[in-house]
Amino acid sequence: xxxxxxxxxxxxxxxxxxxxxxxxxxxxxxxxxxxxxxxxxxxxxxxxxxxxxxxxxxxxxxxxxxxxxxxxxxxxxxxxxxxxxxxxxxxxxxxxxxxxxxxxxxxxxxxxxxxxxxxxxxxxxxxxxxxxxxxxxxxxxxxxxxxxxxxxxxxxxxxxxxxxxxxxxxxxxxxxxxxxxxxxxxxxx
Amino acid sequence: xxxxxxxxxxxxxxxxxxxxxxxxxxxxxxxxxxxxxxxxxxxxxxxxxxxxxxxxxxxxxxxxxxxxxxxxxxxxxxxxxxxxxxxxxxxxxxxxxxxxxxxxxxxxxxxxxxxxxxxxxxxxxxxxxxxxxxxxxxxxxxxxxxxxxxxxxxxxxxxxxxxxxxxxxxxxxxxxxxxxxxxxxxxxxxxxxxxxxxxxxxxxxxxxxxxxxxxxxxxxxxxxxxxxxxxxxxxxxxxxxxxxxxxxxx
Numbered sequence: 044x045x046x047x048x049x050x051x052x053x054x055x056x057x058x059x060x061x062x063x064x065x066x067x068x069x070x071x072x073x074x075x076x077x078x079x080x081x082x083x084x085x086x087x088x089x090x091x092x093x094x095x096x097x098x099x100x101x102x103x104x105x106x107x108x109x110x111x112x113x114x115x116x117x118x119x120x121x122x123x124x125x126x127x128x129x130x131x132x133x134x135x136x137x138x139x140x141x142x143x144x145x146x147x148x149x150x151x152x153x154x155x156x157x158x159x160x161x162x163x164x165x166x167x168x169x170x171x172x173x174x175x176x177x178x179x180x181x182x183x184x185x186x187x188x189x190x191x192x193x194x195x196x197x198x199x200x201x202x203x204x205x206x207x208x209x210x211x212x213x214x215x216x217x218x219x220x221x222x223x224x225x226x227x228x229x230x231x232x
Numbered sequence: 233x234x235x236x237x238x239x240x241x242x243x244x245x246x247x248x249x250x251x252x253x254x255x256x257x258x259x260x261x262x263x264x265x266x267x268x269x270x271x272x273x274x275x276x277x278x279x280x281x282x283x284x285x286x287x288x289x290x291x292x293x294x295x296x297x298x299x300x301x302x303x304x305x306x307x308x309x310x311x312x313x314x315x316x317x318x319x320x321x322x323x324x325x326x327x328x329x330x331x332x333x334x335x336x337x338x339x340x341x342x343x344x345x346x347x348x349x350x351x352x353x354x355x356x357x358x359x360x361x362x363x364x365x366x367x368x369x370x371x372x373x374x375x376x377x378x379x380x381x382x383x384x385x386x387x388x389x390x391x392x393x394x395x396x397x398x399x400x401x402x403x404x405x406x407x408x409x410x411x412x413x414x415x416x417x418x419x420x421x422x423x424x425x426x427x428x429x430x431x432x433x434x435x436x437x438x439x440x441x442x443x444x445x446x447x448x449x450x451x452x453x454x455x456x457x458x459x460x461x462x463x464x465x466x467x468x469x470x471x472x473x474x475x476x477x478x479x480x481x482x
Contacts, residue, residue, distance in 0.1 A: 067440040067466040
């Protein structure tokens with residue numbers, strides 16, 4: 044315990060700098076991992092591995108935006124998790140356990156019915172994103188949820204911007220079709 | 233431009249990724265093509281549907297703690313964990329209490345509770361008609377308003393040039409103590425900055441946490457405890473914090 048201060052001082056503030064830069068994106072990393080892996084314990088492991096790797100390679104981080112750098116490492120960690128456990132079926136295990144974890148709190152002015160509708164919609168949307176083929180899912184999550192620019196998405200998935208654009212267009216079409224189909228089912232229920 | 237190209241580029245238009253020249257080309261095509269115009273509208277509406285749902289997965293607190301604990305210089309977190317282990321094993325608790333480690337745990341819980349109160353106060357400010365007591369974009373109006381109302385002189389800085397508009401100030405209560413709140417706006421999002429005297433707490437670097445979908449950046453500065461709370465992304469809130477700190481040091 045007493046060694047803590049000494050060690051922290053001896054790394055020249057590296058840990059503190061890393062924490063300040065990288066920890067704000069923990070939710071982004073976790074969100075991406077949850078969509079890519081679907082299995083919560085795999086996602087936990089991938090995010091932890093991502094942060095440890097990122098810290099090990101922090102010396103090679105040459106400024107620039109931290110978020111795409113970190114999410115690129117996370118994506119590799121997710122792929123490694125897949126390879127290790129052979130649970131490679133992207134989008135399988137789609138049943139989400141999130142309805143239990145979603146916060147009970149709802150926005151001002153909404154009735155409980157509206158809040159419930161919205162939560163059902165959110166659950167559906169999460170499930171449908173999870174069911175997308177991996178190459179479309181990752182660009183959708185990076186764009187719509189992680190809020191990255193096309194250039195940053197290209198960095199993360201190591202592909203040209205043209206690929207990002209065509210996958211995003213195709214991914215949105217797949218997702219929107221699935222959403223409309225799901226809404227139709229909901230209406231007839 | 234043909235429809236195949238437009239069907240891809242209209243997404244870039246929706247996302248604001250096209251330069252002026254390409255934007256005009258896509259818009260010209262959409263204006264003359266009913267099919268692509270429908271697609272454009274439908275995808276725009278769908279994008280709004282998506283952005284209105286909360287699709288993020290918040291990091292479980294135990295994972296956050298595990299990661300922080302595995303980074304060097306995080307011995308406090310590690311010892312906190314070992315205390316919990318002590319509880320589970322039903323042993324060595326009193327020994328730990330005697331050594332003072334338990335105090336760390338309790339203070340952590342206390343911070344957690346205060347964090348909850350700060351987020352609740354943020355929520356209340358958005359729901360009611362009580363976002364600001366003093367409504368002014370002028371820091372020289374907002375700052376003196378707090379005189380005599382709270383036991384701190386809150387740092388009120390103008391961050392308009394940095395993209396954060398000062399809206400005013402408010403008196404709020406956290407943990408039954410009056411605190412100064414400075415209210416900023418980022419686009420359509422409100423940022424509440426809570427300031428309380430830190431009562432001798434040690435200076436700490438910023439931490440980012442998220443609770444109920446809100447991000448909270450917490451740090452200490454010049455003997456003040458500061459919490460910035462908002463629904464803007466963690467990166468933007470981090471940007472707010474660093475710009476705020478930079479202005480203070482000027």
